[in-house]
Amino acid sequence: MKKKKLILEAELSKTDPRVKMLMVKIKKENYRPDALIEILHTAQNSFGYLPMNVLRFISKEMKVPPSRIYSTVTFYHFFSLKSKGEHTCLVCTGTACYVKGAQNILDEIEKEFSLKPGQVTADNKFGVQTARCIGACGLAPAVVMDDEVLAKAKAEDIKKIINSRIGAGV
Amino acid sequence: MNRQELRTIADQAKTKQAQYKHKVCVCCGAGCISSGSQAVLEKLQEEIKTRGMENEIEVVPSGCMGPCNQGPLVKIQPDQTIYQRVTCENIAQVVQSQLIEKRPIEELLLFADSRPKPFVNAMEDPFYKKQLKIVLENCGDINPEVIEDYIVCDGYKALDKALFQMSPEEVIAEIKQSRLRGRGGAGFPTGIKWETVHKYVADQKYVICNGDEGDPGAFMDRSVLEGNPHRVLEGMAIAGYAVGASKGYAYIRGEYPLAIKRFELAIKQARKLGILGVNILGSPFSFDVEVRIGAGAFVCGEETALVASIEGKRGTPRPRPPFPAESGLWNKPTLINNVETLASIAPIINRGGQWYGEIGTPKSAGTKVLALAGKIKYSGLIEVPMGMTLREIVFDIGGGVPDGKEFKAAQTGGPSGGCIPKEHLDVKVDYESLVSLGSIMGSGGLIIMDETSNMVDVARFFMEFCMDESCGKCVPCRVGTKMLYDLLCKVCNGQGTRKDLDMLEELAIYVKEASLCGLGMSAPNPLVSTLRYFKSEYEQQITKNAAVQGGTHG
Numbered sequence: 007m008k009k010k011k012l013i014l015e016a017e018l019s020k021t022d023p024r025v026k027m028l029m030v031k032i033k034k035e036n037y038r039p040d041a042l043i044e045i046l047h048t049a050q051n052s053f054g055y056l057p058m059n060v061l062r063f064i065s066k067e068m069k070v071p072p073s074r075i076y077s078t079v080t081f082y083h084f085f086s087l088k089s090k091g092e093h094t095c096l097v098c099t100g101t102a103c104y105v106k107g108a109q110n111i112l113d114e115i116e117k118e119f120s121l122k123p124g125q126v127t128a129d130n131k132f133g134v135q136t137a138r139c140i141g142a143c144g145l146a147p148a149v150v151m152d153d154e155v156l157a158k159a160k161a162e163d164i165k166k167i168i169n170s171r172i173g174a175g176v
Numbered sequence: 177m178n179r180q181e182l183r184t185i186a187d188q189a190k191t192k193q194a195q196y197k198h199k200v201c202v203c204c205g206a207g208c209i210s211s212g213s214q215a216v217l218e219k220l221q222e223e224i225k226t227r228g229m230e231n232e233i234e235v236v237p238s239g240c241m242g243p244c245n246q247g248p249l250v251k252i253q254p255d256q257t258i259y260q261r262v263t264c265e266n267i268a269q270v271v272q273s274q275l276i277e278k279r280p281i282e283e284l285l286l287f288a289d290s291r292p293k294p295f296v297n298a299m300e301d302p303f304y305k306k307q308l309k310i311v312l313e314n315c316g317d318i319n320p321e322v323i324e325d326y327i328v329c330d331g332y333k334a335l336d337k338a339l340f341q342m343s344p345e346e347v348i349a350e351i352k353q354s355r356l357r358g359r360g361g362a363g364f365p366t367g368i369k370w371e372t373v374h375k376y377v378a379d380q381k382y383v384i385c386n387g388d389e390g391d392p393g394a395f396m397d398r399s400v401l402e403g404n405p406h407r408v409l410e411g412m413a414i415a416g417y418a419v420g421a422s423k424g425y426a427y428i429r430g431e432y433p434l435a436i437k438r439f440e441l442a443i444k445q446a447r448k449l450g451i452l453g454v455n456i457l458g459s460p461f462s463f464d465v466e467v468r469i470g471a472g473a474f475v476c477g478e479e480t481a482l483v484a485s486i487e488g489k490r491g492t493p494r495p496r497p498p499f500p501a502e503s504g505l506w507n508k509p510t511l512i513n514n515v516e517t518l519a520s521i522a523p524i525i526n527r528g529g530q531w532y533g534e535i536g537t538p539k540s541a542g543t544k545v546l547a548l549a550g551k552i553k554y555s556g557l558i559e560v561p562m563g564m565t566l567r568e569i570v571f572d573i574g575g576g577v578p579d580g581k582e583f584k585a586a587q588t589g590g591p592s593g594g595c596i597p598k599e600h601l602d603v604k605v606d607y608e609s610l611v612s613l614g615s616i617m618g619s620g621g622l623i624i625m626d627e628t629s630n631m632v633d634v635a636r637f638f639m640e641f642c643m644d645e646s647c648g649k650c651v652p653c654r655v656g657t658k659m660l661y662d663l664l665c666k667v668c669n670g671q672g673t674r675k676d677l678d679m680l681e682e683l684a685i686y687v688k689e690a691s692l693c694g695l696g697m698s699a700p701n702p703l704v705s706t707l708r709y710f711k712s713e714y715e716q717q718i719t720k721n722a723a724v725q726g727g728t729h730g
Contacts, residue, residue, distance in 0.1 A: 042488035043471055047430065074489075081490040081647070082471030084430045100392030101587065101623045102549035104637055138474065138641065139392035140431050143549035143621070144207050144244025144556045155210035157247075 018063050024052040025063070032067055039070050042078060046085055055086045083138075091126040091133025093172045095151050095164075100139030102146040110161040111147060112136070118165045132172045177450035178458035179336055182327065185449070189324040196234040198275055199253040201317060205240030205402055206395075206434050207556075212263070213237075213248035219264040220250070223271050233275060236325070239403015241316035243303060244556040246286060251298070251316065258286040258298035290553065290575065303554055306573050308535070310543045311519045312559045315403035320438050323445040326406040332451055334525035338414050339459040342525075347418040348374060351521070353529030355541035360386055360477070360514035361589065361618045362694070363540070363607040369511065372501040373419040376509040381421035383412050384505065384512045385465075386482060387428040387435070390474035391590030392641065394621030396545040397515035399557050401428065401435035404519070405442035409465060411518030413456065414525060416463040419511050424465040425486055430472055440467050474591075474645035478693045479504075479512045481647065492647045493693035514619070516545055536562030540606035550587075550623035553578045560605070567601040570624060581626040585709070589618025591638045591645075592698035594705025595631065614705040616698070631710040632717055635703045636664040642699035653696030656687035660703060672718050681707060 018025055031048040035041035045068070049060050056079055065072040079085045095115065099108045115134055116122055126133035142148040145157035149164070151171055159167075193199070202208075202217040221235050241249050246260035250270065257280055259270060266284060273279045285294035287301060295301045309315075318325040326332070338347050352367030373381060385408060389397040401408060412424045428436050443465050446452040454462045468486050475481045476491040483505050485491035504510025520542060524532045533541045540562040546569065549555045553575030560569060566586055570576065577583045585595040588605075594615030596603060603609050607617050625634065643657040663680050666672045684700035684707075691697045707714060 038488075040486070040488040043485065044469060047469055047471070078488070078490055081492075082473050084470075084472035101590065101621070101637070102393045102555075104392075105550045105623060105625060105629060105634075137431060138390070138472070138645075139394070140206075141389070141395035141398040141429075142207055142210060142244075143393050143395050143547055143623075145210060145247075146549060146555075148210070155206065157207070157210045 018059050027052045028060075028064070029067070032064070037068050039068060042068070042070060042075065043082070046075075046079060050085060055089050058087070089126060089130055089133070090135065091130055093132045093152055093168075094135055095132070095149060095168055096135040096137050096140075097123070097159075098138075098140045098142065098146070098148040098150070099136045100141075100143060100146075102143035103139075103148055106146040107161065108147040111149060111159055111164050114161040114164050115168070119168070132168065179340065182332060182336065182449070182451075182457060185324060186327045189328045193234070193328060195231070197232045198234070198255075199317075200233060200235045200275075201238035201241075201251040201253065202235065203239070203241045203247060203249040203251070203316065204237035205244070205399055206432075207240065207244035208247035208249055209434070211247040211261075215264055216248050216250065216262050216267065219267045220271070223267050227271065229271075229275075236319040237321070238318060239315040239320050240312075240399040240557050242307075242312075242556045242558060243286065243554050245554060246556075249286070253317070255280075256297045256299045259284045260286045260288065287554070302572050303558075303575070306560065306564070306568060307558050308543050308561045309559045310523050310532075310535075311400060311407075311516055311545050312403070312557070313523070314407070315399065318404065320403055320405055321441055323406060323442070323449065326404065330526060331406055331522075332410055334522035335410050335413050335417075335451070336457060338417055338525055339457060339461055344374060344418045344420065347414060347525065350525060350529040351418070354524045354532035355529075356517065356520055356524065356532065357540065357607065358514060359516035359520070359544070359619070361592065361616060363617060366513065366517055369501060369513070370415065370418050372499075373421075373509050373511040376502055378509050380423070380506075380508050381419055382505045382508055382510040383416045383419065383421045383424040384482065384486065384510060385412055385424065385426040385515060385518055386477065386479070386512055387426055387432075387439075387515045388470045388477045388482060389429055389432075389515070389619060390477045390645075391592075391619050391621050393547065393549055393587070393590060393623045394619045395547045396557065396620045398429075398432050398435050399547075400515050400519050400545070401432070401439055405435075405439045406446065407519045407522060408439070408515055409442050409446055409452070411513075411521035412465055413452065413463050414521050415511055415513060415518065417461050419509075421511065422462050422464070424463065425468050425505070426465055427468045427470055427476070427482055427486060429470045431470075436467060436469060443467065473647070474641070475647045475693070475695050478695060481693070482512065483510065490647070492649045493695075495692060516620070537604065537606045539608055544605070544617070544620055546605075546620045546622050548574050548622050548624070551577050551581065551626040551629070552624040562606045563604045565602050565604055566596060569605060569622070570601070574624070577624065577626045581628065583624065584627050584629055585625045585631065587615075587623040587625065587634070587702070588621070589616040589698075589701070590621050591641045592616060592694065592701055593618045594701050595625070595634070595709060596705075597709040599709075614701070614708055616701070631706045631713050632664065632668055635706045636661065636668050638702035639664050639699070642695065646695065646699075650690075650692040650696065652687050652690035653692065653699065656683060656691070656696070657699050659683060660687065660700065664703070667714060667717050670717060670720055672714075674718060677707075677714055677718065
């Protein structure tokens, strides 16, 4: 266990561009504890998720107890302690999308890729997420594939769309 | 920069715009972008350039125009012609036919596929004609990323007027006279809120713009922030002046990256011109704004939770009083207003509280921006005077339910609201009337359901939402929503009994009465209202169950 921790901490070298980016943000916010959420946003943007060693790093730099950081991270849906996958398909399950059949899309993904919302394939290539509402209700049901919003998504097309992003054969 | 320079900028921009024969706006709201408007914009700019018409025709990206379902939309000014579902292949035709030969393209006009005779001037179409745009007046006509575009449309004129011709008390009196009520949902009179914050003495006060639009099915705030961020900024600055705050925070949902980007850009531009910062426009008043990005928690729309979140903590609410007006952000007096409320301020200052107060109904003045979605023909963003009937909104503006299906219910107020059945289609949409039907105005999401929608399932959907979003601080909400959800699942799965229905009704009252904040207090609303109007559907689920059980036993 101790060895594992050492490896994780060795990973976070200050020359890592992601760590540099994080440090720039922390400095820009003047180490203010109230900017914690902003800093976590930056960390998640550069690392893709919030691994424990990153949280420990932030705690040390900002002099905020790890318990407070952990409690904040786990409170907000936006932050994830697990990798979301290289490619993500986010299905909006807001009211309008729900009424217009978002569940069918989720069912189709589960059928084709055996993934439930929040799960990632074993090779970390692809993950499925849901969102409460992305505000594209006029174009329901909406799906966000790797940050690109796809309007009026259809369950029967979703497999093709996902496969074209992650490369066929998955 | 001083006042004179602001006017010079306005004049210069006006002269520059006057030299163009046409202004072509390509809708670049989040809806149209996902329909591919970015490519259309680029193609159009390229086409104008290759034809050497850059000096005659101005092509700009704009905010939301309303009918999101028909996107990508392209609007030609001054003719007010809107083309729908424009693709890169259509561009050459639009330029040749509309802009050069002045011949509108019939089959591309807005609603050409559904109206027998589409209108060349889109503003004559019932979709627009019945609307009254105050908050959205410039949305869709200006480039939200260029501050001069806003200044030309009398932008920052209200701030100028407030700073140099009015005292803070006069500004508050004007807002009180307008009878504007908070557009976030609860409908608290804005003028009174401002007055309360104003009267507390403190070394520092804050203004917070609540852009944590968490209701699923609502996208009004997103569209306003994306389509006209400067209007919100101006409202914040006027609010700051009126209550005596020098610092503002705009709390915007993390799910709205475009709104965040445009609002941050707007702040930067305003600072550069001296509209934000120290001694605004040469007056003694200083005010600056910072963006805070939400991290996906519905409860953060509740004001005390919002304050906790801006302080970098878990967004859990705390009991009120003290209200944030007395002790809010870092225990200082804090004014918290919704995006739409703040976007209504500038027109009220410009045109007077009396003018605004005469719009709408006696108790609910002004206009409301609504997001029409669900099973409706023309989904999108609309703004109507308060007191318009639901029937007019759904059928005249929204075009009714598509595919020949029948209207069943309209859901207002998101997870805190209720369903309005078709018997009450003639209800006036204002704060009091909706409450009397067991729903609420909420932030303005209006989801239409047709005969195929299962109302028990809808209640379960919202209960799951509230259960998920409950912050867990108080027991009635944390445990109550879970129990209500389990019971609803049981009914939905056909295992419910009559006793479960009674239990649902009883428990709903406890959760409503005993919860700490608005989330818990309103969580049972969708359940209670569907039980009130669609009890037969619940009973059907149960009798089905009884029949099945009878079958297995026999």
